[in-house]
Amino acid sequence: MIISLVIHGAPGTTQGAQTALTFCRAALAAGHRIYRVFFYEDGVHNANALSVWPQDEQDLNAAWASLVREHELDAVVCVASALKRGVLNADEASRYEKPAASVEPAFDISGLGQWVDACLNSDRVVSFGV
């Protein structure tokens, strides 16, 4: 089955981000194809490369980055959600005169059109952290 995920929840705030990660791993292990992982609203915080986690907690940001790299997942961060929450790539940091880029490079920043495209090309789209 071809599956896409929409993640609304920030890591460490809602369970949804971690559940999505576990779901994604399980789906891949079961042989399903992940078409896209779309991070929306507070979900974009999962793509923040500047997050620092306490040593005795699972670093969800690192876990997502590692999963995306290992499986070459198409991980897309909603641009409108990301800009508002300070998840910027180098181009945007420069354009808006902000002091740092923060997005994990394994993620792309794009628009809701990528979410619609995921709906059109997936058998299932599963939402997390609503």
Added chain:
Amino acid sequence: MKTLTFLARSAPYGSSKAKALLDMVLSAAVFEQKIQYIFLDDGVYQLLAGQDPSSLAAKNVSAALPALELYGVDQVFLDLASLQARGLSTDQLLIPVTTCNAADISKMLAASDMVFSL
């Protein structure tokens, strides 16, 4: 073409959920998908006419609702029980909607390819 159903269940202010779902609806409409937009629970407050959130320094989330028709979104539904439970009536609404009940919503969900609820 796919049938995408959107359940608007949150009040227009107090969280960004109403705006986030509306943005999804409008994006899907641009791609010319079949859309069912259903307002229920606290989501019925999004349909009220005369909203003035200026004291919240917030934009009027519902200002875009009259444009839905221009986007080709003409399947807009309201759960009548949710409206009545909040002491509201259909003559207080900003846009024309089709009233429905829980059984109608079940049928619409069953006929959908994808469902998004915020």
